Every structure is written in structure tokens, then in C-alpha cells.
Amino acid sequence: xxxxxxxxxxxxxxxxxxxxxxxxxxxxxxxxxxxxxxxxxxxxxxxxxxxxxxxxxxxxxxxxxxxxxxxxxxxxxxxxxxxxxxxxxxxxxxxxxxxxxxxxxxxxxxxxxxxxxxxxxxxxxxxxxxxxxxxxxxxxxxxxxxxxxxxxxxxxxxxxxxxxxxxxxxxxxxxxxxxxxxxxxxxxxxxxxxxxxxxxxxxxxxxxxxxxxxxxxxxxxxxxxxxxxxxxxxxxxxxxxxxxxxxxxxxxxxxxxxxxxxxxxxxxxxxxxxxxxxxxxxxxxxxxxxxxxxxxxxxxxxxxxxxxxxxxxxxxxxxxxxxxxxxxxxxxxxxxxxxxxxxxxxxxxxxxxxxxxxxxxxxxxxxxxxxxxxxxxxxxxxxxxxxxxxxxxxxxxxxxxxxxxxxxxxxxxxxxxxxxxxxxxxxxxxxxxxxxxxxxxxxxxxxxxxxxxxxxxxxxxxxxxxxxxxxxxxxxxxxxxxxxxxxxxxxxxxxxxxxxxxxxxxxxxxxxxxx
Amino acid sequence: xxxxxxxxxxxxxxxxxxxxxxxxxxxxxxxxxxxxxxxxxxxxxxxxxxxxxxxxxxxxxxxxxxxxxxxxxxxxxxxxxxxxxxxxxxxxxxxxxxxxxxxxxxxxxxxxxxxxxxxxxxxxxxxxxxxxxxxxxxxxxxxxxxxxxxxxxxxxxxxxxxxxxxxxxxxxxxxxxxxxxxxxxxxxxxxxxxxxxxxxxxxxxxxxxxxxxxx
Numbered sequence: 018x019x020x021x022x023x024x025x026x027x028x029x030x031x032x033x034x035x036x037x038x039x040x041x042x043x044x045x046x047x048x049x050x051x052x053x054x055x056x057x058x059x060x061x062x063x064x065x066x067x068x069x070x071x072x073x074x075x076x077x078x079x080x081x082x083x084x085x086x087x088x089x090x091x092x093x094x095x096x097x098x099x100x101x102x103x104x105x106x107x108x109x110x111x112x113x114x115x116x117x118x119x120x121x122x123x124x125x126x127x128x129x130x131x132x133x134x135x136x137x138x139x140x141x142x143x144x145x146x147x148x149x150x151x152x153x154x155x156x157x158x159x160x161x162x163x164x165x166x167x168x169x170x171x172x173x174x175x176x177x178x179x180x181x182x183x184x185x186x187x188x189x190x191x192x193x194x195x196x197x198x199x200x201x202x203x204x205x206x207x208x209x210x211x212x213x214x215x216x217x218x219x220x221x222x223x224x225x226x227x228x229x230x231x232x233x234x235x236x237x238x239x240x241x242x243x244x245x246x247x248x249x250x251x252x253x254x255x256x257x258x259x260x261x262x263x264x265x266x267x268x269x270x271x272x273x274x275x276x277x278x279x280x281x282x283x284x285x286x287x288x289x290x291x292x293x294x295x296x297x298x299x300x301x302x303x304x305x306x307x308x309x310x311x312x313x314x315x316x317x318x319x320x321x322x323x324x325x326x327x328x329x330x331x332x333x334x335x336x337x338x339x340x341x342x343x344x345x346x347x348x349x350x351x352x353x354x355x356x357x358x359x360x361x362x363x364x365x366x367x368x369x370x371x372x373x374x375x376x377x378x379x380x381x382x383x384x385x386x387x388x389x390x391x392x393x394x395x396x397x398x399x400x401x402x403x404x405x406x407x408x409x410x411x412x413x414x415x416x417x418x419x420x421x422x423x424x425x426x427x428x429x430x431x432x433x434x435x436x437x438x439x440x441x442x443x444x445x446x447x448x449x450x451x452x453x454x455x456x457x458x459x460x461x462x463x464x465x466x467x468x469x470x471x472x473x474x475x476x477x478x479x480x481x482x483x484x485x486x487x488x489x490x491x492x493x494x495x496x497x498x499x500x501x502x503x504x505x506x507x508x509x510x511x512x513x514x515x516x517x518x519x520x521x522x523x524x525x526x527x528x529x530x531x532x
Numbered sequence: 533x534x535x536x537x538x539x540x541x542x543x544x545x546x547x548x549x550x551x552x553x554x555x556x557x558x559x560x561x562x563x564x565x566x567x568x569x570x571x572x573x574x575x576x577x578x579x580x581x582x583x584x585x586x587x588x589x590x591x592x593x594x595x596x597x598x599x600x601x602x603x604x605x606x607x608x609x610x611x612x613x614x615x616x617x618x619x620x621x622x623x624x625x626x627x628x629x630x631x632x633x634x635x636x637x638x639x640x641x642x643x644x645x646x647x648x649x650x651x652x653x654x655x656x657x658x659x660x661x662x663x664x665x666x667x668x669x670x671x672x673x674x675x676x677x678x679x680x681x682x683x684x685x686x687x688x689x690x691x692x693x694x695x696x697x698x699x700x701x702x703x704x705x706x707x708x709x710x711x712x713x714x715x716x717x718x719x720x721x722x723x724x725x726x727x728x729x730x731x732x733x734x735x736x737x738x739x740x741x742x743x744x745x746x747x
Contacts, residue, residue, distance in 0.1 A: 092647025206645030
């Protein structure tokens with residue numbers, strides 16, 4: 018037996034040598050693996066780049082698996098996804114792995130980018146590494162969007178409509194861009210095949226190319242050292258200092274640093290698999306039938322913040338913002354290593370950088386959170402789906418109770434919360450009577466304003482009166498409703514009565530009668 | 533820049549594992565590709581055939597590739613109105629006077645793999661015996677499908693909260709204009725609309741009442 022193992026070992030060695038003598042990559046592989054890296058970089062903070070690469074590999078493998086079944090035809094795509102989910106062995110799991118893998122990949126790429134930024138790794142001589150990284154970020158997001166289109170459901174369909182509407186805002190050539198993007202005048206078969214070609218061939222090809230060059234640069238230029246306050250990057254001395262650091266205080270990349278990468282990648286794979294197994298595949302939602310309009314289209318999480326921005330922009334700013342902001346954003350990322358290619362790397366000496374990143378991260382997180390519940394959108398079913406809490410219809414007065422009916426029937430609750438139920442487009446109305454006088458309520462209902470439609474043509478005078486009387490009851494017990502300021506009290510010094518009752522009641526009554 | 537022999541502090545000599553200076557130092561040791569004979573003197577006797585060969589490939593490549601751009605951009609380069617034609621929304625009597633109803637039609641320009649995406653919806657508002665308004669389903673903001681609420685006579689968009697009055701004019705929210713309208717006509721008792729492309733700010737359902745350009 019020992020002889021057998023010895024023989025097998027010798028045969029394996031011979032085979033290795035036979036291949037290596039012809040292929041001759043040993044020197045390169047050895048150099049790449051054994052090159053010394055500064056000891057401080059064998060850190061858990063340096064694992065995100067390799068994790069992103071690991072996820073790219075996962076996406077390629079699961080993507081090929083899905084392509085065995087997926088049909089890139091607008092007539093068949095949705096059905097083939099359902100077939101994957103329901104009738105093929107582990108089809109659901111592969112779809113789930115691909116979907117969750119994409120979520121993880123975007124998250125890991127963003128974390129990697131933030132870490133690189135905070136550690137000043139984009140500075141000399143790693144400018145090109147950063148630029149390729151910016152390209153990789155855009156491509157990863159591009160994969161996210163095109164992948165969401167390939168999940169050809171209602172969200173994908175109307176998401177394409179949003180993409181087309183955004184493109185149409187480009188001056189002069191917007192219309193042409195829309196037709197080129199959709200492959201025709203409407204969203205249909207040619208649209209899906211175009212996005213399929215992008216998602217499966219064009220972007221992945223570029224992604225692999227960029228990622229390879231990115232890793233090549235990391236090998237050639239060395240991994241960024243752990244920044245220290247006061248250690249200044251200068252073009253004239255940096256490389257010499259870096260070599261000294263890696264040779265004197267260095268460890269070979271394999272195994273000194275790589276074991277953490279391997280542990281983290283395994284953890285990421287495990288986390289993707291756990292999410293896939295527990296939460297299952299993402300969609301597909303309803304079938305992409307353009308005549309089913311009872312739908313609330315929404316992008317995947319990584320684009321929710323853009324979706325939120327688009328609801329908050331004033332209409333006059335929207336087109337300029339959509340067209341200019343991405344150019345500025347990408348321009349800043351591209352310019353960064355050239356503008357700030359030297360100097361301090363440590364975060365404690367770069368307050369502007371840290372503040373900028375924190376502000377951006379918080380803004381995007383907040384916008385993303387808003388995007389999950391869309392306070393700007395009317396809740397389409399609130400008027401018929403939510404009750405009006407009993408405590409708000411306590412009124413003895415039939416007119417006020419009739420007003421509550423008008424409130425429900427005219428969909429007011431779609432935009433206005435009452436008792437915690439309803440839309441958030443407009444203000445909650447629980448205490449509206451303490452903010453607006455009866456006249457102001459009448460004016461607001463009839464003329465709208467402040468982002469509220471005018472209901473003047475949609476309500477009869479009787480309905481308006483009832484509605485306003487109902488709204489007048491919307492004040493806390495013990496806190497009287499708002500009244501007009503006692504103009505008469507100022508005009509006639511004789512009047513010394515309570516301004517909230519006697520004097521103003523007359524003004525109010527006059528105002529109301531004139532309506 | 534000239535090659536500089538560097539004394540590393542601590543006596544470390546540059547070796548295969550060292551990072552080389554990306555700007556000048558170290559690069560001069562071997563000749564740059566840009567200094568190669570075939571780049572510096574492309575028209576030398578021994579280089580000229582290769583140069584011609586490259587030129588031929590570029591020429592043939594361009595001749596083949598240029599028309600293929602038409603393959604990619606073809607859908608965008610159709611003549612104005614190519615995609616549009618008159619489609620029927622059915623008998624006029626389907627649409628009661630004074631009401632707004634959802635209508636569906638099959639888009640006139642189709643391809644074999646479109647499936648159900650060929651179906652399209654629109655809102656038909658009948659204002660009198662002989663007068664109609666036909667609105668695109670797509671919000672003028674970003675194209676989401678608007679819904680009609682007859683009780684409050686409003687169209688509401690689920691995406692960003694665009695709201696329109698019953699005549700299609702903008703009521704609230706981010707849209708910068710009213711709903712897109714299709715041109716319509718009545719032929720033999722049927723309501724027909726001129727449709728065929730996704731209505732957006734650039735490709736409006738019809739150019740009625742607004743500039744054909746942006747906005």
C-alpha cells in the first residue's frame with residue numbers, strides 16, 4: 018500500500034511537471050501568490066474585493082444554469098420563470114441564488130468602494146484601479162437593472178416604461194433613444210431580447226474584462242497599505258516606501274492574508290445560500306400584461322433611492338436633474354484620484370472625505386427607506402379598504418356624519434391619514450380643525466393647492482358643506498377648533514368678549530354664508 | 533526619465549516582488565512598445581506590407597460594420613409616424629356619455645415574440661354624443677399606469693403620486709403636464725384612435741396642444 022501511494026504521488030508530480038513544462042505559468046502564479054503584502058493589510062477590512070469577485074463567479078455559474086431554461090421571449094419569459102420556480106428540480110433554488118447573489122453583489126461592491134475610499138486607496142499609483150472600479154460599479158448596477166428586466170413581470174414591464182420615460186427627456190434625440198432602447202415603438206419582444214443580450218453577453222463580457230484588469234493592477238501595484246495619520250502619499254517617494262513596508266513588515270499574500278478572504282467568501286456564499294433557501298426566489302410578480310393596471314411598479318432595492326428622488330423633485334427641475342446629476346456624479350468619481358492623488362490617506366486627517374461619504378450614505382439610506390413605503394403616493398385602496406375609526410364619527414349631527422361619508426367616498430383617505438390609516442401624500446387630518454378655520458377648509462377643498470387637487474368641480478355645494486363640517490370636528494377634546502383672528506375685536510374697541518367665541522362667530526358666519 | 537538605481541532604506545533591493553515605479557523609473561529598462569520599429573517607421577520597406585494589411589482590415593471592417601449600425605439603431609430610425617395607425621376601440625355605444633372607461637386594444641406594430649405585451653390599455657372619456665377624449669394609460673411623469681377614480685373624478689398614479697383631473701389636465705404631483713391624448717375619430721359607429729408607440733414626453737400619443745419637442 019505505501020508503495021502504491023508513493024507511485025501515485027510520483028505520477029501526479031510527473032503529470033504536473035509535464036503540463037508546466039509546456040504551459041510555463043508557474044513563475045507567474047508563484048509570484049502572484051507569494052508576493053509580500055504589508056502585514057497590516059492582512060485585515061478583515063480587506064476582504065470585500067475578493068468577496069465581490071467570488072460573487073461574480075457565483076452569478077456567472079448560476080446565470081448559465083438559468084440560461085438552460087430561460088426563454089428570452091416576451092411571450093414565454095414569464096412562463097419559463099414560473100416553470101423554473103415550480104416544476105424543475107432545484108430550479109427555484111438556482112433562481113433564488115442568482116437573485117440574492119445579485120443583491121449581495123451590489124451591497125458588497127458598495128461596501129468595497131466605501132472601504133477603498135475611506136482608506137484612500139484610490140491615491141497614487143492606484144488611480145487606474147479606482148477608475149476600473151468605477152466602471153465595475155456602473156456595470157454591476159447595469160446588471161442589476163437588466164436582470165430586473167429579464168424577470169419579465171409587471172415590475173419589469175413598467176420599470177421599462179420608467180426607463181423609457183427618463184430617456185425621452187434627453188433633448189432632441191430623446192425619442193430616438195426610446196425606440197432604440199425598446200427595439201421598437203412599444204415594450205415587447207425586441208425589448209426583452211435587447212436586454213437579454215446586454216445582461217448575458219455585453220455587460221458580463223466587459224465586467225470580466227474590467228475585473229481581470231482590476232485584479233491585475235492590485236497584483237502589479239500592491240494592495241493598499243493600512244493608512245497611518247501623517248504618512249503622506251507623495252509621487253516621488255511612495256513606491257519606495259511601499260516596497261520597504263511590504264518587504265520589511267510584510268507577509269506573503271498566500272497564506273498570510275488570503276485565509277481571511279477565503280473565510281469571508283465562504284461566509285458570503287453561505288449567506289447567499291441561506292437567504293435563497295429561506296426567502297426563496299425573487300418574483301416573478303404578476304404577468305406583464307399592459308392591460309392589468311392594478312399594479313404598483315417598484316424597482317429593486319438598489320434603485321429605490323433614485324425612485325424616491327424622482328418623486329420629490331419639483332417638476333421644473335426634474336429633466337435637468339435627471340440629465341445632469343448622473344454626469345456630475347460619475348465625473349466626480351472619475352476626477353477623484355486626479356484631484357486628490359496625493360496627501361493623507363488616514364480618515365482622521367480627511368474630514369471632508371469622511372463627511373461627504375457619511376452624508377451620501379445617510380441620504381441614500383433615508384431615500385431608500387422612504388422608497389419602501391412611498392409616502393408620496395396615494396394609497397389606491399385606502400378609501401375602500403380602511404375603516405374610519407369610530408371615535409371620529411361620534412358626531413351627533415347628521416350633517417357631520419354625512420361629511421364622513423363624503424370623506425370616504427371621495428377618496429380623501431387615499432392621500433390623508435386619519436386615525437393612523439390612509440395615505441401620506443397630504444397631511445394627516447386628525448387635528449386639521451385646529452390648523453384651518455372653516456373658511457380655510459372650504460377654500461382648500463374647493464381650490465386645492467399645496468399639491469392637492471381642486472375638488473370644486475367634483476363636489477356639490479351640499480357635499481362640500483358636509484365634508485367641511487365633518488373636518489371641523491377633527492380636533493382634540495378640550496382644544497377648540499381654529500377660528501379666524503378677531504378682526505372685529507381690533508376694529509371695535511367696544512368688543513371685549515372672548516375672541517374665540519362671540520365676536521368671531523359672526524365673522525365666521527358671514528364668511529360661510531357668502532360661500 | 534532616466535533609470536535610477538535606488539538604495540532602499542534598510543538595504544532591500546528591488547526584486548520580482550517589488551512594485552515598480554509607474555512613472556518613469558524602471559520602465560526605461562526595456563524598450564517601450566511605442567518605440568518599436570513598426571510603429572516608428574510604418575512605411576519602411578519591411579513594415580509596409582503589414583501596414584497595408586492593417587489598413588485593409590480596417591477598411592473591410594468599416595464597410596461591413598457601418599451598415600450593421602442600422603441593424604442596431606433601425607428601430608429608432610423609422611420615419612415619423614411609421615409605427616402609428618388607426619386602431620378601433622369598439623362600438624361607440626360601449627362608452628356611456630359622461631363617463632370614463634378603460635379600453636384595451638392590440639398595438640398596430642407587433643413582432644412574433646411580443647405575447648401579451650401587444651395588448652395596450654387607455655382611458656376613454658365620453659363628454660357628449662359626439663365628443664371623446666382618449667387618454668394614454670401612461671402617467672406623463674414616468675409612464676406608470678394611472679387609475680381612474682370616478683367618485684372623485686381624478687386619475688391617480690401609483691408611482692410618484694401624479695394626479696390628473698377628469699379632462700386629463702394636471703392636478704397635483706410631479707408630472708409637468710397633463711395626460712397624453714390620442715387622436716380619435718368615429719368610423720361606422722366605431723371609436724378609432726391613432727396609436728402605436730409608448731407615449732413619452734418625446735414620443736407623445738399625439739402632438740395636439742403641445743410642442744412636439746421636449747416638454
